[in-house]
Amino acid sequence: MGSATTQALETTANALAGATGITVDVAGELFAVARLISDSVQLSGALADPSVPAEARAKVAADVFAQASEPTREVLRVAVSQRWSSASDLVDGIEELAVRAAAIGEPNADLSGELFAVTRVIADNPELELALGSRLGDSSAKAGLVERVLGGSTSQATELIVSSLVRQPRERRVRQLLSRAMSIVAAQRGAVVATVQTATPLSAEQHTRLTEALTRRYGSNVSLNVVVDPTVVGGLRVQVADDVIDGSISARLADLRQKLAG
Structure with a gap:
């Protein structure tokens, strides 16, 4: 991501807020x-042509998307x-x-x-992931498939996000798209x-303690997504962006094996 895009994203996010x-x-x-x-x-x-004056680009957007609502037109003008x-x-910025x-x-x-729940459903169903991620599939059909799979079990916003993203993956994997969307939602709400x-589900008390500990560590509210994975053996593996905290028994055993082999 270039510096120009970083600044543009910050400006447009502030305008939306x-x-x-x-x-x-x-x-x-x-x-x-x-x-x-x-x-x-x-x-x-x-x-997106930087050689064209900003006012001219805004005029093009206003003409093309004249039928959109006032909030949409204003946010788009800034973008x-x-x-x-x-x-x-x-395009990524508007998305x-x-x-x-x-x-x-x-x-x-x-x-x-x-x-996150939708991501797990897709991860557990390779055929569904293939159907949603195929470059050959009709975009409207993919959106319809999402609506059938979710079946009204999520909020309107979640269904919109998922169905919209699968309609236009632009060479990105479905789970990658949803992971990015989760990060954007968290950032909008001031969380990580x-x-x-x-290896086993967390109790309500464990969930609360872990959330509080991570909130203190990262200085921000934390949205906790839990995956029960028997291969962890014991302990926890926590990932926040690129930061990984691995206190699982499996990780310690792997580390011990490496030391014995080395």
């Missing part, structure tokens, strides 16, 4: 905008007025805004937990995502 009238419907419009820009080389080039490292980064808007639109829904692998 300060906007009014952000709903799940606005998130849906932003996802649709991202798809349309990605599908048109001419449009993406016009909106296309920024300098992005590439047209692809602009990120859509995920953030979904989190804002349903503030009481456990989006991180629901997205911790994935915990344990």
Whole structure:
């Protein structure tokens, strides 16, 4: 990610946070905008070309997306007025805004937990992952498949995020897309995502203690996703972004074997 894109993401996220009238419907419009820009080389080039004045890029976006709601048009105006490292980064940025808007639109829904649950369902069903990740599948059919699989078991925001992302994977794996979405949701809500692998389910008390300990360690609220994995043997393996805390017995045994072999 280039420095220009990093700055653009920060500016657009702040603009979204300060906007009014952000709903799940606005998130849906932003996802649709991202798809349309990605599908048109001419449009993406016009909106991301740094040699074109920001006012001109904003005018193009206003004309093309004139039927969108006022909150969507305003957020999009800010987005296309920024300098992005590439047209692809602009699409990614608008997609990120859509995920953030979904989190804002349903503030009481456990989006991180629901997205994680969907990720586990996909991981446990290779055929489903193949169908959703295939480059040959029809995008609308993939969205319909997501709706059938979820069957109303998640919030509207989660269903929108998942169905929208699988419609336009852009060479990305489905679980990679959902992992990114979880991180975006957590960031929007001022939290970090911790994935915990344990041999047995955590009790409510253990869940609370671990959450509090990680919150102190990272200085931020923590969204805890727990994976029960018998291969862990005992203890816990915790991953927060690239930081891994491995206190499992299996890890200690592996370390001991390596030392004995070396």
